[in-house]
Amino acid sequence: MGWLPWSSSDTNKASDGGRIAPDRTSRARCWEGRDHFFACLDRNDILDGIKNDKEARQKCAKEVAEFEAACSKSWVKYFKEKRVMEYNRDRTIERIKNEDAQKVQELKSQGWKPT
Amino acid sequence: MPSSLRMASGLFRQATRNLAVIESTTSRPILSLLRNTSQSQCRAYTQAQRPRCQNIQSALSARNSFSTTAFRARAKTMGQMRQRNSTGPFSWKAALLFVLTGAGMVVYFRVEKARLERKRIAEMSKGVGKPKVGGPFTLVDLDGKEFTAEDLKGKYSFVYFGFTHCPDICPDELDKMAEIIDKVREEAKDDTVFLPVFITCDPVRDTPEVLREYLKEFHPGIVGLTGTYEQVKNVCRQYRVYFSTPKDVKPGEDYLVDHSIYFYLMDPDNDFVECIGRQDTPESATKVIMEHINDWKREGKPMKTV
Numbered sequence: 002m003g004w005l006p007w008s009s010s011d012t013n014k015a016s017d018g019g020r021i022a023p024d025r026t027s028r029a030r031c032w033e034g035r036d037h038f039f040a041c042l043d044r045n046d047i048l049d050g051i052k053n054d055k056e057a058r059q060k061c062a063k064e065v066a067e068f069e070a071a072c073s074k075s076w077v078k079y080f081k082e083k084r085v086m087e088y089n090r091d092r093t094i095e096r097i098k099n100e101d102a103q104k105v106q107e108l109k110s111q112g113w114k115p116t
Numbered sequence: 117m118p119s120s121l122r123m124a125s126g127l128f129r130q131a132t133r134n135l136a137v138i139e140s141t142t143s144r145p146i147l148s149l150l151r152n153t154s155q156s157q158c159r160a161y162t163q164a165q166r167p168r169c170q171n172i173q174s175a176l177s178a179r180n181s182f183s184t185t186a187f188r189a190r191a192k193t194m195g196q197m198r199q200r201n202s203t204g205p206f207s208w209k210a211a212l213l214f215v216l217t218g219a220g221m222v223v224y225f226r227v228e229k230a231r232l233e234r235k236r237i238a239e240m241s242k243g244v245g246k247p248k249v250g251g252p253f254t255l256v257d258l259d260g261k262e263f264t265a266e267d268l269k270g271k272y273s274f275v276y277f278g279f280t281h282c283p284d285i286c287p288d289e290l291d292k293m294a295e296i297i298d299k300v301r302e303e304a305k306d307d308t309v310f311l312p313v314f315i316t317c318d319p320v321r322d323t324p325e326v327l328r329e330y331l332k333e334f335h336p337g338i339v340g341l342t343g344t345y346e347q348v349k350n351v352c353r354q355y356r357v358y359f360s361t362p363k364d365v366k367p368g369e370d371y372l373v374d375h376s377i378y379f380y381l382m383d384p385d386n387d388f389v390e391c392i393g394r395q396d397t398p399e400s401a402t403k404v405i406m407e408h409i410n411d412w413k414r415e416g417k418p419m420k421t422v
Binding site: 016017019021022072 | 282321322
């Protein structure tokens with residue numbers, strides 16, 4: 002996998018000792034891999050790619066390989082965690098919205114008018 | 117209201133004119149009566165009377181000349197008079213003037229209120245003594261030259277913290293930053309007032325060379341800054357940025373850095389003015405920045421032009 006700028010220690014080292022980060026095209030490739038993998042998880046009703054690692058690898062073998070090839074390890078972990086976090090966040094927002102709507106309905110039935 | 121005054125003086129003048137008429141009519145029988153008694157006496161009386169009449173006349177004419185406001189052309193017919201009475205001092209011209217003045221005042225006060233509000237916020241964040249966000253720091257720029265907080269003075273600086281190995285948020289935000297830079301420079305018609313700065317939170321991996329390559333992809337105008345671990349930790353503390361970079365990383369180790377995802381807008385005194393966050397679009401951010409730049413210019417405060 003020499004074409005990945007950070008996968009081999011020779012190519013990702015800057016001359017002054019720094020480490021070169023993925024550029025725009027590698028980032029785009031990584032994000033594409035992530036989106037394909039997550040679409041596959043969605044199809045198989047898997048939310049957490051870390052907890053259900055085995056199942057995910059079974060059902061989305063091709064996607065997971067592409068994803069991990071295109072992104073560094075820390076990014077893979079980050080994106081998997083972010084997926085769970087965002088799911089929980091959206092669910093919480095949804096729940097609060099529903100609770101609010103219910104409360105408004107309740108108050109309206111008691112004769113309260115929104116001002 | 118001048119028009120009501122004018123109307124009052126008009127009425128007054130009419131009243132005195134009537135008075136003069138009464139005066140002259142009443143004086144006539146007296147004259148004839150006097151004429152009957154004796155000619156000499158009459159002359160004496162009329163002589164005495166005449167000056168009085170003349171006095172009134174001259175007083176009347178004097179009163180006319182006292183009035184400084186030009187009286188509207190006297191109504192010639194009853195129709196004209198009636199019409200004048202029905203409309204009073206109001207006309208469509210007066211109404212238009214009233215509405216325009218009112219609208220002008222409303223617009224002016226709104227603009228002024230918004231400006232003062234921004235000024236108040238900017239003043240508030242200056243605080244007393246030490247500023248809350250931002251402060252002295254020493255870093256190195258991409259040419260390896262020392263760069264301190266002093267170098268930010270004289271311009272509106274736009275400070276962002278990040279790291280090149282950032283998975284998704286920093287690249288998005290940097291693309292936004294590039295758009296904001298172009299928009300602000302276009303609107304200000306000046307490339308020198310706005311200084312975008314990128315400070316890395318990950319100095320071990322982000323050397324000047326790495327930063328240069330990275331930032332080039334976003335905007336050539338972004339000033340990249342890095343430094344030693346301690347220097348970066350200090351600047352993060354000055355800007356109240358959460359700093360979580362691991363200190364001893366093995367070469368080649370793969371890790372992420374948590375960091376603040378806000379842009380900090382600092383004024384030419386290098387005092388914190390405003391935060392631009394994820395929720396801002398390039399358009400809304402440009403608007404906020406331009407408002408501050410224009411306020412600063414309007415107040416005639418100094419800016420560096422190099």
